[in-house]
Amino acid sequence: MGKPVCPVADTIERLDEIISNGHLKHARCRQRAEEILKLMEDVASGRGGSEHIPAMEALASTLQKEGPDAPCKKTGAMLVSVLEEHREVFKSHLDTQICPVTDCARLIPSPCQMACPAGIDVPSYVTLIGQGHDAEAIALIRKDNPFPWVCGLICTNPCEFMCVRGRIDKPISIKYLKGFAAERAMSDGLYRNPEKAPPKNQKVCIIGAGPAGMTAAFFLALKGYGVTVLDALPVAGGMMMVGIPRYRLPREVIDREVAMIEELGVEFRLNTRFGKDVDFDQLTSEGFEAFLIAIGAHDSHKIGIQGEDRYPQVIDAISYLRRVSLGDRRKPGNRVAILGGGNTAIDAARTSLRLGCEEVTIIYRRSRSDMPANEEEVEQAEEERVRFSFLTVPVEIKGQNGKVTSLRCVRTELGPEDESGRRRPVPIEGSDFEFQVDAVFSAIGQRVDPTGFETLKTLEWTRRGAIKTDAMSMETSMPGVFSAGDAVLGPATVVEAIGGGKRAADAIDRYLSGIPQPKMPPVPVRRDRVEFLEVPASTKMTLQRPQMPMLNDERRRVTFQQVELGYSENAVREEARRCLRCDVCVRCGACVDLCRNKMGIDALKLGYLNFDHQEHTDFRVTAERCILCGACAANCPTQAIRLADVGQDRILSLCGTVLNRLKVERCEVCGRVIGPERYHDYIAKRIQGTSPRLKKGLLCLDCARETGARRHTEITPPKLTV
Amino acid sequence: MEVYRKSQDDDWQAHMDRYVGLHGIVTDPDMVKNDPEALIEVTLDGEGTHRLPQDCLRPLKD
Numbered sequence: 011m012g013k014p015v016c017p018v019a020d021t022i023e024r025l026d027e028i029i030s031n032g033h034l035k036h037a038r039c040r041q042r043a044e045e046i047l048k049l050m051e052d053v054a055s056g057r058g059g060s061e062h063i064p065a066m067e068a069l070a071s072t073l074q075k076e077g078p079d080a081p082c083k084k085t086g087a088m089l090v091s092v093l094e095e096h097r098e099v100f101k102s103h104l105d106t107q108i109c110p111v112t113d114c115a116r117l118i119p120s121p122c123q124m125a126c127p128a129g130i131d132v133p134s135y136v137t138l139i140g141q142g143h144d145a146e147a148i149a150l151i152r153k154d155n156p157f158p159w160v161c162g163l164i165c166t167n168p169c170e171f172m173c174v175r176g177r178i179d180k181p182i183s184i185k186y187l188k189g190f191a192a193e194r195a196m197s198d199g200l201y202r203n204p205e206k207a208p209p210k211n212q213k214v215c216i217i218g219a220g221p222a223g224m225t226a227a228f229f230l231a232l233k234g235y236g237v238t239v240l241d242a243l244p245v246a247g248g249m250m251m252v253g254i255p256r257y258r259l260p261r262e263v264i265d266r267e268v269a270m271i272e273e274l275g276v277e278f279r280l281n282t283r284f285g286k287d288v289d290f291d292q293l294t295s296e297g298f299e300a301f302l303i304a305i306g307a308h309d310s311h312k313i314g315i316q317g318e319d320r321y322p323q324v325i326d327a328i329s330y331l332r333r334v335s336l337g338d339r340r341k342p343g344n345r346v347a348i349l350g351g352g353n354t355a356i357d358a359a360r361t362s363l364r365l366g367c368e369e370v371t372i373i374y375r376r377s378r379s380d381m382p383a384n385e386e387e388v389e390q391a392e393e394e395r396v397r398f399s400f401l402t403v404p405v406e407i408k409g410q411n412g413k414v415t416s417l418r419c420v421r422t423e424l425g426p427e428d429e430s431g432r433r434r435p436v437p438i439e440g441s442d443f444e445f446q447v448d449a450v451f452s453a454i455g456q457r458v459d460p461t462g463f464e465t466l467k468t469l470e471w472t473r474r475g476a477i478k479t480d481a482m483s484m485e486t487s488m489p490g491v492f493s494a495g496d497a498v499l500g501p502a503t504v505v506e507a508i509g510g511g512k513r514a515a516d517a518i519d520r521y522l523s524g525i526p527q528p529k530m531p532p533v534p535v536r537r538d539r540v541e542f543l544e545v546p547a548s549t550k551m552t553l554q555r556p557q558m559p560m561l562n563d564e565r566r567r568v569t570f571q572q573v574e575l576g577y578s579e580n581a582v583r584e585e586a587r588r589c590l591r592c593d594v595c596v597r598c599g600a601c602v603d604l605c606r607n608k609m610g611i612d613a614l615k616l617g618y619l620n621f622d623h624q625e626h627t628d629f630r631v632t633a634e635r636c637i638l639c640g641a642c643a644a645n646c647p648t649q650a651i652r653l654a655d656v657g658q659d660r661i662l663s664l665c666g667t668v669l670n671r672l673k674v675e676r677c678e679v680c681g682r683v684i685g686p687e688r689y690h691d692y693i694a695k696r697i698q699g700t701s702p703r704l705k706k707g708l709l710c711l712d713c714a715r716e717t718g719a720r721r722h723t724e725i726t727p728p729k730l731t732v
Numbered sequence: 733m734e735v736y737r738k739s740q741d742d743d744w745q746a747h748m749d750r751y752v753g754l755h756g757i758v759t760d761p762d763m764v765k766n767d768p769e770a771l772i773e774v775t776l777d778g779e780g781t782h783r784l785p786q787d788c789l790r791p792l793k794d
Contacts, residue, residue: 014750047792098777110778110779111778112778117748119775122782124775124778124779124780125780125781126781127780127781129780130757164762166759168759168760168773168775168781171757171758171759172759172775201739432768455767472742472743474743474769478742480745481747482747498772499783500770500771502771502773502783503760503761503773506773506781506783509781529747530747531779531782534780585787648777656773684785
């Protein structure tokens with residue numbers, strides 16, 4: 011399948027060809043076509059405004075209707091047709107400042123922004139943080155995500171997986187920068203809500219106060235809708251509150267960000283379970299015109315072994331974590347076994363240690379390297395002295411007098427790879443053994459709990475037990491009922507839920523406003539074009555991603571205090587300077603190609619530009635070879651590379667990274683700047699043997715011509731023609 | 733990895749057809765790496781982050 015083509019870039023190319031090939035003979039017609047071309051180039055370069063599309067439409071229509079000849083009318087008809095068929099794409103370019111097809115160079119999004127499920131403009135906020143503008147950074151993030159502080163602590167950061175800096179050394183620590191800025195903005199009293207639109211007389215009901223539901227509530231409230239959020243739990247936050255332990259995400263962080271949403275006038279009805287305390291008909295009769303189901307995935311899969319349902323000390327880890335989060339801090343027993351190898355298992359184990367359990371063991375049927383849990387969290391659990399029993403499968407839970415006493419297990423070995431490339435654990439015969447335990451927590455996967463929704467007969471579910479939802483419109487099989495978050499995806503991440511909530515808010519707004527739903531996934535929005543941070547090349551290369559300071563191991567074993575203590579201010583500002591600003595440099599490689607193949611200098615060692623065949627990168631090499639000719643800057647499609655004369659120096663920079671700085675020389679006759687000595691040497695070498703060197707010293711082009719002309723007239727008498 | 737074909741799964745939607753042939757990175761391997769049935773979080777080059785069924789994905793050779 012070929013790469014999709016951007017209709018904006020494609021039309022510019024076609025129109026440019028029509029004009030330059032002289033197809034439009036009539037001057038007035040050519041002038042109008044050139045005006046349209048100019049307007050289109052504005053759209054493609056981020057300089058367009060709301061008047062551009064109507065202006066282009068009017069001009070194209072004039073060409074079509076009033077054109078003096080056939081080529082003019084034909085060109086007009088082509089433009090009218092393009093603008094009609096692709097109006098949404100042109101509008102999207104203007105609204106988002108992004109060209110998702112990446113044909114319009116100045117509108118190519120950064121990989122980190124594209125990777126973020128919430129579509130946050132990462133390079134802009136990282137740079138703002140680098141400038142010390144934390145509150146502005148948070149305001150920018152909240153245009154796409156109302157939970158920057160939460161995400162600054164627990165996001166799974168897909169942005170960092172795609173970070174281009176990772177091709178050089180390590181990705182920018184995007185998550186922790188966000189966490190720092192949010193904390194600082196909140197502490198300074200500068201964490202504020204944006205302006206709300208005037209109220210609309212329409213109400214939306216959101217079922218579920220988790221990240222998806224509250225994100226939708228935030229954006230709908232900003233649009234002026236009356237929003238009510240129901241939740242079965244006594245607190246808002248959903249899985250952020252009852253699934254993630256407090257040592258990773260303090261409750262105050264969630265409370266403060268929820269309070270910001272409440273401040274917008276969102277009503278929270280807690281302790282209200284849909285299907286039990288309130289039903290669909292009641293809510294409809296209250297005047298709600300649209301619904302969002304964002305109930306998360308709070309149910310657990312069964313282990314399926316003997317004794318599982320016989321003892322009250324055998325529960326699923328999600329229920330256990332919920333119980334502890336809601337304030338039950340009783341020790342579940344001295345010896346605890348957790349079944350599973352994912353993040354929930356790790357969370358349950360580390361929580362048990364903090365409640366005073368003496369022996370906490372994670373039992374996992376595969377090897378350590380196969381564990382689905384986040385590697386950092388596994389390491390932290392090991393540091394806290396959680397025990398692991400790998401290649402072990404539980405087969406029976408035993409007990410006496412209604413209490414669990416032991417867990418019978420067998421050892422396994424990994425068999426050959428199956429068709430998906432995974433090695434399945436195979437039990438070893440006769441390897442049975444027993445663990446003495448007081449409690450068993452199962453953490454082998456979550457699913458959506460459909461309880462309460464049985465009455466919605468036309469609500470369709472997927473075979474995975476999630477709510478069937480159109481990925482574009484977020485609409486379910488019931489008109490006016492939308493769904494987002496884990497309820498749609500199954501157990502996923504907080505940032506995916508936030509992205510889904512944002513899409514759902516947009517879809518509900520369209521539904522209530524009678525606007526058609528989109529046919530394609532949303533395009534992220536470029537929120538700003540922040541000026542670069544100036545960094546010397548050597549600093550850019552030597553700055554290291556900072557280590558996260560941690561709470562000491564002893565305190566981690568006995569308290570729920572936050573384990574990751576956060577970066578220092580200096581570390582944050584320095585880390586932001588490592589950013590390569592991929593929102594501006596689109597890694598087209600034109601500069602490298604020109605320098606190496608056209609100029610023959612090869613001063614740009616930017617191996618990271620090539621995704622598939624990465625080579626060595628060293629910004630410092632440029633200063634050794636670069637002659638500051640400026641060819642790279644002149645041909646850069648996005649002005650990422652700049653050449654500037656500052657004082658006595660000429661400076662070449664790439665997105666603020668100073669690659670080369672040389673003293674400039676001046677014309678000995680008129681005093682004009684004529685570039686650095688190295689550049690003159692290069693030119694002299696290139697023209698050696700083809701043109702005589704002037705004996706007079708350094709001259710600018712004009713003075714050289716003047717001098718040359720004078721010499722020419724002196725030595726060559728004019729030919730007289732009779 | 734590469735999206736090398738359309739998936740037969742219910743969760744494959746029509747707009748995903750244009751992802752066939754694209755390369756990307758599994759950005760959340762922790763959640764599902766031992767469960768071939770689960771939807772997996774993938775960041776596709778230039779197309780953002782999505783949850784896709786695993787039967788349409790294959791690892792790229794180094």
